[in-house]
Amino acid sequence: LTSQQMLEAAGAVKKHVENDQAAHSWQQRFLAAWEQIKTQLADLVKVRRSGQVLPALTSEQLQGVKFHLTGELLLAEVDLLQGDPDYNQRLYSMEQLIGRYFDPATQPAVAILQELDALQAMSVVVEVPDISPPLLWLDQELTRRSLP
Secondary structure, X not given: OOHHHHHHHHHHHHHHHHXXXXXXXXXXXXXXXXXXXXXXXXXXXXXXXXXXXXXXXXXXXXXXXXXXXXXHHHHHHHHHHHOOOHHHHHHHHXXXXXXXXXXXXXXXXXXXXXXXXXXXXXXXXXXXXXXXXXXXXXXXXXXXXXXX
16 A cells, blocks of 8 residues: 555545544544644654664655554554554554654654653543343343243
C-alpha cells in the first residue's frame, strides 16, 4: 500500500466512526489525537538518537519509518475499537520507534510522545450489550420443548 492509500483508508475509517451516531467520546478523542500525530509525523527530523554520529536517514528509509509508524497507529486504532489489550503495546512500540529514529527533544517529537502518553493513560472500557433476556428465553424454550 502507498502512503496515500493508507491515508485514504484511515480517512475512510475516521469518517465511518464520525458518522456513527453510537460512537463514544473516547473514539472521537482517539481519532482527534490520531490526526494530530499523523500531522506531526511529517515534521520530524531525520536524526537518530545515539552517542555517535550516524548518517541521516535516506528519503526511502524515512518513508519506511513513517509507513511503519502509520501502520502501528492504524493497528492501534483497530485494537482499540475491538477492545484488544494490544492497544497500549502498539502505542509503546510507536514511542520506541520515534526514540530510535528521531530526536525526541524536537518539538514535533515531544508533541507526538505527549499524545501517545495521553492515549496510553486513557481508560478504555468496552461496553458489551446485555444479552441475558434472549438467552433466558432460549433456555426456557429449549427446556419446554424437551419435556414430554
